Amino acid sequence: MSQPAMINRYRWYELVGIYAGIFVFLTFILAPFVEGFLVSLKPLALLFSSPYRFWPENGSFEAYRTMWVSVPGFARYIFNSFFISTIVTAVVLVLVVPSAYAFARFTFRGSGALLAAFLAVNMFSGAVLLIPLFRLMRSFGVLNTYFAMIVPGVAFLIPSAIWLLRTYMMRIPRELDEAAFVDGASHFYTLRRVILPIAMPGITVVAITTFIGSYAQQFIFALTFNSKSEYMPLPIGLYAYFGRQEVVWNELMAASFVGIAPAVVLIFLMQRYLVAGLTAGAVKQ
Amino acid sequence: MSVRRSTVIFAWLLLLPAVLYVTVIVAYPLVDTFILSFTDASLKKTTNWVGTANYEKIFNGTFAQVIIRTFVWTAFSVAIKMIIGTFGAVMLNAAVPGRALFRVLTMPPWIVPMAIGIFMWGWMYNGQFGMISGMLQNLGLVDGPVAFLAHGSTAFWATIITDVWIGVPLVTLYLLASMQAIPQDLYEAAWTDGAGRFYRFRRITLPLLVPAMITMSMLSLIATFNSFDIIWILTQGGPNGDTTTMIIDTYRTAIGSKKYGEGAARAVLICIFLSIFCIAYFRVTHRLASGESR
Numbered sequence: 001m002s003q004p005a006m007i008n009r010y011r012w013y014e015l016v017g018i019y020a021g022i023f024v025f026l027t028f029i030l031a032p033f034v035e036g037f038l039v040s041l042k043p044l045a046l047l048f049s050s051p052y053r054f055w056p057e058n059g060s061f062e063a064y065r066t067m068w069v070s071v072p073g074f075a076r077y078i079f080n081s082f083f084i085s086t087i088v089t090a091v092v093l094v095l096v097v098p099s100a101y102a103f104a105r106f107t108f109r110g111s112g113a114l115l116a117a118f119l120a121v122n123m124f125s126g127a128v129l130l131i132p133l134f135r136l137m138r139s140f141g142v143l144n145t146y147f148a149m150i151v152p153g154v155a156f157l158i159p160s161a162i163w164l165l166r167t168y169m170m171r172i173p174r175e176l177d178e179a180a181f182v183d184g185a186s187h188f189y190t191l192r193r194v195i196l197p198i199a200m201p202g203i204t205v206v207a208i209t210t211f212i213g214s215y216a217q218q219f220i221f222a223l224t225f226n227s228k229s230e231y232m233p234l235p236i237g238l239y240a241y242f243g244r245q246e247v248v249w250n251e252l253m254a255a256s257f258v259g260i261a262p263a264v265v266l267i268f269l270m271q272r273y274l275v276a277g278l279t280a281g282a283v284k285q
Numbered sequence: 286m287s288v289r290r291s292t293v294i295f296a297w298l299l300l301l302p303a304v305l306y307v308t309v310i311v312a313y314p315l316v317d318t319f320i321l322s323f324t325d326a327s328l329k330k331t332t333n334w335v336g337t338a339n340y341e342k343i344f345n346g347t348f349a350q351v352i353i354r355t356f357v358w359t360a361f362s363v364a365i366k367m368i369i370g371t372f373g374a375v376m377l378n379a380a381v382p383g384r385a386l387f388r389v390l391t392m393p394p395w396i397v398p399m400a401i402g403i404f405m406w407g408w409m410y411n412g413q414f415g416m417i418s419g420m421l422q423n424l425g426l427v428d429g430p431v432a433f434l435a436h437g438s439t440a441f442w443a444t445i446i447t448d449v450w451i452g453v454p455l456v457t458l459y460l461l462a463s464m465q466a467i468p469q470d471l472y473e474a475a476w477t478d479g480a481g482r483f484y485r486f487r488r489i490t491l492p493l494l495v496p497a498m499i500t501m502s503m504l505s506l507i508a509t510f511n512s513f514d515i516i517w518i519l520t521q522g523g524p525n526g527d528t529t530t531m532i533i534d535t536y537r538t539a540i541g542s543k544k545y546g547e548g549a550a551r552a553v554l555i556c557i558f559l560s561i562f563c564i565a566y567f568r569v570t571h572r573l574a575s576g577e578s579r
Contacts, residue, residue: 010381014482021376022387028369029391029453032405035416039408052419081398095306098299106296114300116567121311123563125511127532128552131321131539132314155310158303187295212396219400219514224540235400249408256401264396271389 040064040253047249063254070241070251073229077237078259081215084146084233088153088214089207092161095154097203100165101191105177115162122159126152126217130224137225148225149218149233157213161206168202169195205273215263234259315556321549328543339550347526348534348551355530358441359509362448366509367502369449370456371494375486377457378464388461395454403518406447410434410519434520437527444516444528448509456501463497464490496573503566510559531555 010018039047041059068074103115126133133152134143142148172195180190196203218233226232229240238259241252322339326332377387394402409416412432421427433439467490475485513532516522522529522537529537531551539548 010379015381018376018379018381021372025369025373025376026387026390028450029394031416032402032409032450033393035409036405048414052414052416052423054416054420095303099303102296102299106292108293108296111296114304118303118307119567120560120563121307123507123559123566124311124315124556125508125513125532127511127513127536128555128559129311129314129318130536131545131548131552132317133310134540135317135545136310136314152310155307158307162303187292191299216399218398223517235398238400238404252404253408256404260397260401263398264393268389271392 036253036256040250040257042250044248044250048246061254063250064258067241067251067255067258070248071237071255073240074237074255074258076230077232077234078262080146080231080237081218081234081259082262084149084153084218085211085214087146087150088157089210091150091154092157092210093203093207096158096161096165096206097196097199098191100162100169101195103162103166104169104172105174115166118159118162121156124156126156126220130220134224144226144228144231146231149221149231152221152225153214153217156217157210160213161210164209165199165202165206168205169199172198201273204270208270208273318549318552318556321545322553324546324549326545326549332546335546339547342547343550343554351526351529351531351534352554354527355510355532358445358528358530359506359512362445362452362509362512363502363505365445365449366452366456366505367498369453370501371460371498373453373457374460374464375490377461388458391454391457393454394451395458399451399514400518402451403447403515406443406450407434407519410443435524437524440520440524440528444519447519448512448515451515452505452509456505459501460494460497463494467493499573500570503562503569507559507562507566510555510562531558 038054038056038059040063041056041061043058043060043062046053046057046059103111137143137148137151140147140151142151176194176198177190180194181187185193219235222233222236226236229237238252238255241248241255323334323336324332325335325338373391377384377391410418410433412418412430412435415433417433418427418431421431422429431439433443471489472485475489480488511532512530513536516528516530516533517536520528522533532555535548535551535555538544538551
């Protein structure tokens, strides 16, 4: 047997320890989802009864039907979330691909400082700058439109996208650019015909992480800059299940799962890219 | 010479759109915040200069307490994230069947929109009918229902735990990736010399993981300091302001009460703290990077 296999062979008590550790760890990570799912199956009467029962006796998928009735606009919220995230991702890519290439390939006076300045933007969340952003959005006249959530959203996702893509592009051999250049290709042609096709996997990673980031950050901008229900994204739209008397928890949870299902499926299919993005952007600095 | 010059111009053209965008949406608001903090800006039509009055008000009020609370909240959250994240990474790094699946199962809190995870925690913390209170009662550990979000001390920890939950996947996956980047021959050499598993972990894995742990805890510090959604959805800073951090207080003042000037002064303070963290982060990562190349 080869060495790596021998070195990785565990004794039985080590295996028990590892699996027990993983079990405890994953219980913490997944408990809210398990509980959330069971809640979505329980009738309200069972939810609001003591003592607490973990298992949904006579549970049903009824809430997954009634959620569409109690909040008729729910499909719209899911659409809005996807729409906003898609536009944000597209705009970020358009802005970031050329910049990342510039940072990866050219050093000129001030390029280091500029890169640092971009990274510093990463440190400020939208929450700190809400007041001037609110005034800015008002003077642009975009409050209560999609733009109120898209415009600030893009800015805070640019820095990490640049960093990630720059790291990726730096790994593309310089000889490729030089060869194209010697053959008489312009800078722009080199970027478009030589670099872009090779950088496609990196761009995919950036697109996915940006999409997730945009999905996550919608809450605060939507909460502050938009009050029109037809533009509300999913996280804010879920507040519709908070009734005057009580929260309709089973429908809220059902709606949460329906709302995240498309994104989760997409992301699980692409999880290899996710880990790749994390490793490229973070570890190999 | 002319080629070089055209190259520089080309580079700037590539950068221009992103630079302009970030200038308008981030840099300008930063400056605007600073200016606003010296005014009494509100919904009124007129705005007057008030000098440092907003800052004086802050320090005469309860804000000092809010600052301390923010630091305590952040420190606990980051520390717990790092501990659980390191534990998770070590466990997931073990070459056991199913590890690929376990790694995927770590991701949901990070991937799912934050608000949704927070709503789920909100239900679990529910005193009357929630899971945690219910389980504790069923096990006989507590006598009556515990409404975690209704009391200051439990709400404080409840918001920390939820913040930890959202942050742990990233810490875990990052540290896991760093562990897997450690050259395998180091382990094989140690193994050949008869070093046991725990010895190899202590003498190879841990020392080589320290840079990644430092980087991650600083990134996590900055993210946690900025945390808004979790506290806002769970408690809105209550009860009695016991979970009010600087960000929450700023939001309440500026957006809730429409006191833009006073809110801006708070935001300026946050920016100062963040800048300090940011400089520390750059210095530390720079030192780590130069240490590696030596």
